[in-house]
Amino acid sequence: MRGEEQEKQWALLMRAGNAGDSDSYRRLLLLLTPVLRANARRGLAPAGMADTDAEDVVQETLLAIHLKRQSWDEEAPFGPWLRAIARHKMIDALRRRGRRITLPVDDFSEILTDGGAEPDMLVADVRRHLEFLPPGQRTIVQAIAIDGASIADAAARFSMTNGAVRVALHRGLSALARKFRTEEP
Amino acid sequence: MKTDDLIRALAADCATRPMSLRRAFTMAMIPGVAIAFGLYLAILGPRPHLLGLLAEPRFLFKVCLSFLLVALTARLVLRLGKPGAEIRRATLLLAIVPALLGRAFSPNSSVFPPAFGAKN
Numbered sequence: 001m002r003g004e005e006q007e008k009q010w011a012l013l014m015r016a017g018n019a020g021d022s023d024s025y026r027r028l029l030l031l032l033t034p035v036l037r038a039n040a041r042r043g044l045a046p047a048g049m050a051d052t053d054a055e056d057v058v059q060e061t062l063l064a065i066h067l068k069r070q071s072w073d074e075e076a077p078f079g080p081w082l083r084a085i086a087r088h089k090m091i092d093a094l095r096r097r098g099r100r101i102t103l104p105v106d107d108f109s110e111i112l113t114d115g116g117a118e119p120d121m122l123v124a125d126v127r128r129h130l131e132f133l134p135p136g137q138r139t140i141v142q143a144i145a146i147d148g149a150s151i152a153d154a155a156a157r158f159s160m161t162n163g164a165v166r167v168a169l170h171r172g173l174s175a176l177a178r179k180f181r182t183e184e185p
Numbered sequence: 186m187k188t189d190d191l192i193r194a195l196a197a198d199c200a201t202r203p204m205s206l207r208r209a210f211t212m213a214m215i216p217g218v219a220i221a222f223g224l225y226l227a228i229l230g231p232r233p234h235l236l237g238l239l240a241e242p243r244f245l246f247k248v249c250l251s252f253l254l255v256a257l258t259a260r261l262v263l264r265l266g267k268p269g270a271e272i273r274r275a276t277l278l279l280a281i282v283p284a285l286l287g288r289a290f291s292p293n294s295s296v297f298p299p300a301f302g303a304k305n
Binding site for chain 1: 190196266
């Protein structure tokens with residue numbers, strides 16, 4: 001029952017996000033992260049993959065949720081959609097490692113939402129994914145993601161229009177998702 | 186990048202709405218249909234007496250069957266694009282097309298007279 005309630009709340013936040021409420025959307029992603037993290041760790045541990053690999057899967061899943069959110073039908077239940085994406089991203093990660101895939105992941109409503117904290121990574125590792133972005137997109141993604149600037153702040157700082165910042169951000173995130181897909185182990 | 190940082194960036198990108206599947210599909214159909222029609226004209230060319238054939242049940246059956254197949258596969262394709270969506274029913278519905286075809290070719294069919302397809 002608890003899982004069902006949880007999924008209803010996720011769906012509610014997602015619909016608000018689709019309507020342009022970025023606070024609800026952010027809350028949703030923050031709520032999903034520990035669940036995805038616990039799920040990824042549980043799935044990758046048998047393959048001997050580290051928590052940092054699991055964190056990559058979490059980030060890749062979040063990017064996929066974001067970039068493909070139009071594929072969720074607002075009338076449809078949210079859980080199956082989320083589980084399918086999480087599962088596919090985990091399979092991708094295992095496949096890149098050339099592991100045999102045996103996934104016991106069918107339902108994560110039973111997982112406690114305490115997925116543990118994000119693993120500490122080396123400072124070099126933190127910026128790893130941003131480095132390959134073209135400079136224009138990198139500065140925008142960095143300003144918004146790491147420095148916490150809003151679209152308007154970033155626009156003012158780099159003397160760009162809000163629209164141009166939005167485009168650069170969106171392209172940067174899409175490029176990030178592509179990078180995850182092609183990443184060498 | 187830290188996961189919380191990524192989430193901040195994703196939330197900031199919330200206003201950029203990706204194109205809906207249905208719309209993307211429709212946009213791809215327009216050139217698709219145009220190219221197919223062009224190929225039809227270039228390679229096959231319209232049959233003579235095409236309009237006269239419209240009264241033929243066999244001809245109508247063929248056209249309707251093709252459209253039915255298009256409609257059923259479009260339904261399936263749209264569902265395939267949605268992670269976690271149920272596709273069993275849409276897949277099973279595709280069986281209508283061969284079933285209709287089989288029915289049309291059965292010996293006492295009214296669409297195809299018994300002599301049709303037999304070697305004369």
